[in-house]
Amino acid sequence: MSDRQARKQAVTQADVARHAGVSGAVVSYVVHGGPRPVAAETALRVRASIEALGYRPNASAAALRTGSSKLLGLVVPDIGNTLWADLTVAAGRCAADRGYDLITASSEGSATIERQHLQSLAGRQVEGLLVTVVDMVDPDVAGITGTGIPTVLLNVFSDAPGVSSIGVDARRGAADGVTHLLGHGYRDVGLIIHPDETVELREQGWEQALGSRGPIERGPSTRQGGYEAALRLFGRPDRPRSVFVSSDMQAIGCLRALWELGLRVPEDVAVVSFDGAADSAFTTPPLTVVRQPVGLMARQAVDLVLDGGPARRIVEPATLTVRKSCGC
Amino acid sequence: MSDRQARKQAVTQADVARHAGVSGAVVSYVVHGGPRPVAAETALRVRASIEALGYRPNASAAALRTGSSKLLGLVVPDIGNTLWADLTVAAGRCAADRGYDLITASSEGSATIERQHLQSLAGRQVEGLLVTVVDMVDPDVAGITGTGIPTVLLNVFSDAPGVSSIGVDARRGAADGVTHLLGHGYRDVGLIIHPDETVELREQGWEQALGSRGPIERGPSTRQGGYEAALRLFGRPDRPRSVFVSSDMQAIGCLRALWELGLRVPEDVAVVSFDGAADSAFTTPPLTVVRQPVGLMARQAVDLVLDGGPARRIVEPATLTVRKSCGC
DNA sequence: CTGAAAGCGCTTACAG
DNA sequence: CTGAAAGCGCTTACAG
Numbered sequence: 001m002s003d004r005q006a007r008k009q010a011v012t013q014a015d016v017a018r019h020a021g022v023s024g025a026v027v028s029y030v031v032h033g034g035p036r037p038v039a040a041e042t043a044l045r046v047r048a049s050i051e052a053l054g055y056r057p058n059a060s061a062a063a064l065r066t067g068s069s070k071l072l073g074l075v076v077p078d079i080g081n082t083l084w085a086d087l088t089v090a091a092g093r094c095a096a097d098r099g100y101d102l103i104t105a106s107s108e109g110s111a112t113i114e115r116q117h118l119q120s121l122a123g124r125q126v127e128g129l130l131v132t133v134v135d136m137v138d139p140d141v142a143g144i145t146g147t148g149i150p151t152v153l154l155n156v157f158s159d160a161p162g163v164s165s166i167g168v169d170a171r172r173g174a175a176d177g178v179t180h181l182l183g184h185g186y187r188d189v190g191l192i193i194h195p196d197e198t199v200e201l202r203e204q205g206w207e208q209a210l211g212s213r214g215p216i217e218r219g220p221s222t223r224q225g226g227y228e229a230a231l232r233l234f235g236r237p238d239r240p241r242s243v244f245v246s247s248d249m250q251a252i253g254c255l256r257a258l259w260e261l262g263l264r265v266p267e268d269v270a271v272v273s274f275d276g277a278a279d280s281a282f283t284t285p286p287l288t289v290v291r292q293p294v295g296l297m298a299r300q301a302v303d304l305v306l307d308g309g310p311a312r313r314i315v316e317p318a319t320l321t322v323r324k325s326c327g328c
Numbered sequence: 329m330s331d332r333q334a335r336k337q338a339v340t341q342a343d344v345a346r347h348a349g350v351s352g353a354v355v356s357y358v359v360h361g362g363p364r365p366v367a368a369e370t371a372l373r374v375r376a377s378i379e380a381l382g383y384r385p386n387a388s389a390a391a392l393r394t395g396s397s398k399l400l401g402l403v404v405p406d407i408g409n410t411l412w413a414d415l416t417v418a419a420g421r422c423a424a425d426r427g428y429d430l431i432t433a434s435s436e437g438s439a440t441i442e443r444q445h446l447q448s449l450a451g452r453q454v455e456g457l458l459v460t461v462v463d464m465v466d467p468d469v470a471g472i473t474g475t476g477i478p479t480v481l482l483n484v485f486s487d488a489p490g491v492s493s494i495g496v497d498a499r500r501g502a503a504d505g506v507t508h509l510l511g512h513g514y515r516d517v518g519l520i521i522h523p524d525e526t527v528e529l530r531e532q533g534w535e536q537a538l539g540s541r542g543p544i545e546r547g548p549s550t551r552q553g554g555y556e557a558a559l560r561l562f563g564r565p566d567r568p569r570s571v572f573v574s575s576d577m578q579a580i581g582c583l584r585a586l587w588e589l590g591l592r593v594p595e596d597v598a599v600v601s602f603d604g605a606a607d608s609a610f611t612t613p614p615l616t617v618v619r620q621p622v623g624l625m626a627r628q629a630v631d632l633v634l635d636g637g638p639a640r641r642i643v644e645p646a647t648l649t650v651r652k653s654c655g656c
Numbered sequence: 657c658t659g660a661a662a663g664c665g666c667t668t669a670c671a672g
Numbered sequence: 673c674t675g676a677a678a679g680c681g682c683t684t685a686c687a688g
Contacts, residue, residue, distance in 0.1 A: 010453070010476070012681060023659045028683055035684070039657060054474060056451040060391040061681035064664050069388060079420075080606055085413045089406075092434050101448060104432045106420050120429060123384040125338070146382060148338070223610040252610045259612045278408055282551040282580045284587045284612040340665060351675045356667055363668070367673060389665035392680045 011055045020049035073121035075131040082277040090298035115143040122147035128305025150305040166314045173290040173318030174205025177272040190215045190240035226250025230257035242270040248280045266327035285324035339383045348377035401449035403459040410605040418626035443471040450475035456633025478633040494642045501618040501646030502533025505600040518543045518568035554578025558585035570598035594655035613652035
């Protein structure tokens with residue numbers, strides 16, 4: 001067993017240089033293909049030494065020297081929400097395409113944890129920050145902009161200077177979903193949505209399309225939250241014949257509640273939800289959804305933070321994807 | 329707008345030192361509470377300067393100096409698989425508890441990408457590596473051990489020196505699941521499992537409990553893969569009355585296929601699956617599962633890589649969680 | 657085409 | 673209790 005393996009000491013540039021009989025600079029030149037030219041024969045020798053020694057440049061040292069960490073940060077409230085899981089996958093892929101690694105942090109629904117992660121990521125000199133905020137009503141903009149790192153918000157539009165936003169027109173998307181239900185002839189459309197009592201775009205879209213307010217039940221954007229909200233909504237005597245659910249996670253919980261209640265979808269209750277994450281196509285029955293294009297949003301977000309330029313606000317359409325739960 | 333904000337230049341220790349009228353060493357002492365004592369009054373002044381300037385220590389510099397990156401790496405085949413999403417969340421939480429950040433990389437089912445991520449993580453000097461390998465039959469152990477970083481495998485047991493493994497007794501878990509189905513009186517139990525034709529523990533457990541081999545359909549461990557496999561399995565004339573599915577993802581696809589086929593669960597077909605991720609409790613009907621304790625596994629894995637010590641092999645029980653899909 | 661040297665921002669013996 | 677200085681492993685002008 002070689003010395004380096006025995007000690008678990010990393011091989012450094014200096015080790016390679018010594019082994020190849022060149023200076024550290026030359027090693028760096030061949031690793032990066034520049035900025036100075038290297039004689040073909042020398043390069044060959046260096047590459048052989050790199051291979052033989054198993055050299056991998058120390059990313060911390062490179063980051064310190066160049067000021068570029070090749071790191072992107074992503075903060076989501078909950079990776080257990082498949083929409084954010086989808087987003088994480090897409091962002092990771094885009095980052096990798098550009099030679100970046102992604103540090104993903106879950107704030108677990110807590111603004112405090114969110115802020116801690118943001119601070120930590122800033123300390124790691126991430127070169128861009130993608131964040132889906134916990135508190136959509138009053139995002140911790142100070143904690144976000146204070147880092148001075150190019151940032152894009154993915155679930156809320158902010159006017160804060162220097163912060164970009166990418167998202168869908170949620171009000172319109174919700175209105176489209178509700179309108180579709182209305183088109184099936186349902187007069188009443190219930191709503192299951194998260195607990196923020198304040199202005200919420202999806203709620204506005206629902207109300208707007210309905211022309212009035214119907215029965216609402218609130219709960220967290222989780223499967224369990226949707227399950228409990230649906231139990232309340234459909235447990236009452238005047239239960240609605242259809243429901244618009246503000247997230248796939250809640251809709252999945254809702255489907256289970258309806259099943260337990262012995263109500264068939266869509267025969268007894270028609271369901272349309274917001275998000276359109278991967279699993280929404282595999283429920284029983286498959287959910288008709290208003291889809292957020294997270295793959296596209298992730299790519300744009302990565303491009304935005306990495307390509308510099310002024311803060312922007314990008315609105316993508318949320319499009320209705322008709323499956324079975326609406327009764328079509 | 330202050331100079332530093334205008335330039336987006338990070339505040340350094342030297343800036344704080346100048347502002348507080350002390351040396352850089354003292355700034356470091358108060359940030360870390362040591363290793364040298366600092367006069368209370370001085371510390372107060374330094375903390376005020378840190379606050380005023382918005383100083384955050386450069387993690388790359390600290391990592392370079394101390395040799396400790398405070399970073400853990402996690403490589404999974406697919407974050408879209410809720411089991412791995414659950415694992416990612418749990419590992420992130422455990423890492424955070426110990427002051428570490430987690431870099432999560434998705435190998436997207438490709439051994440090549442897996443190796444690239446491993447190399448990249450090694451270059452970042454992560455202090456521990458948790459990996460669920462793509463190829464369970466012939467994992468890229470060289471690519472894993474070659475990094476010299478404490479590593480734990482989470483979905484396969486390896487004999488490779490210096491590599492720990494944590495996992496469930498998959499054969500026994502599968503056998504328990506099949507036995508449960510047998511206990512309901514079903515004579516035939518089909519199997520839906522991933523395509524590796526070679527020795528697979530879950531397949532062995534199924535065969536062992538059954539005492540023979542029943543109908544098998546293979547496909548990737550995704551919702552779509554399970555959907556297609558189930559369409560084949562239940563499309564044939566001699567379709568089985570029950571099925572053991574080797575992952576929740578496939579089981580979810582299977583449920584959709586059964587629904588499309590007009591077969592009721594559990595009345596027409598009883599289903600038990602392996603994994604027990606968060607969403608398995610919210611299908612229609614809720615899945616009876618053989619559960620992998622990923623939260624526990626994540627904690628043990630983090631402890632193992634961080635606490636040093638020799639490579640270990642930890643086997644956790646996979647326990648049957650009875651819900652509705654089995655007909656109980 | 658190649659090498660010697662400075663310096664990125666920290667932490668930590670060491671000296672006072 | 674505090675400070676001056678070395679050095680972690682790189683990259684990159686600069687000189688040759």
